[in-house]
Amino acid sequence: MTFEYTGRHVLVTPAIRRHLEEQFKKLKHIFNSGVDPRVHVILAVEKNRQIGEVVVHWRDHTLTAADTNADMYMALTRAVAKIEKQALKLKKRIIDRKHGARKTSDVAPDPDGQLEAAPLPARIINARRYIVKPMTAEEAALDLGARADHFVVFRDADTNRLGVLFKRQDGNFGLIEP
Secondary structure, eight states: OEEEEEEESSOOOHHHHHHHHHHHHTTTTTTOSSOOOEEEEEEEEETTEEEEEEEEEETTEEEEEEEEESSHHHHHHHHHHHHHHHHHHHHHHHHHHHHHSOOHHHHSOOOSSOOOOOOOOOOOOOOOOOOOEEEOHHHHHHHHHHSSSSEEEEEETTTOOEEEEEEOTTSOEEEEOO
16 A cells, blocks of 8 residues: 655654554455555644544545544544445445346357357448339330340339339349339
8 A cells, every 4th residue: 555644734753654554454455456555644733623534546436534533543543444434335336246247158148159140130222313214114125125224113104103124033024013
């Protein structure tokens, strides 16, 4: 643990440093995750009040506790006890979050090698616009025979309705009329 001390209107003595570091040795089992916590201790004196504030930065979290007492050692001890409660609560929340996660074996199927990909949904792709000319079905067949396209959209000159003439795989033409 890295300690940093700030004294406001008070001298930070080696005895206060030893007292605080002994208090934090008791909390070593909580902060044992490999990430070294940074501890900032602020000591202040205002009239007859001794104020001890402890700020701990650990695992992207900040734990803060302050206590006021007539005795500086008692104020620091009570502030460290508050930090201990906060750290235990935080660590329990972190552990519960890890234990509450679903296992990969529950989510993924059995690895038997027979995985099938889900088919992609059909997409509608805008094609070019076609000029709909008035002509008969025979004229559309002659027009389609001359083109490389597979279909032709036309307006029937006799009935004035739309029609689609398409090439079939057997070489003939198919006609779709509404």
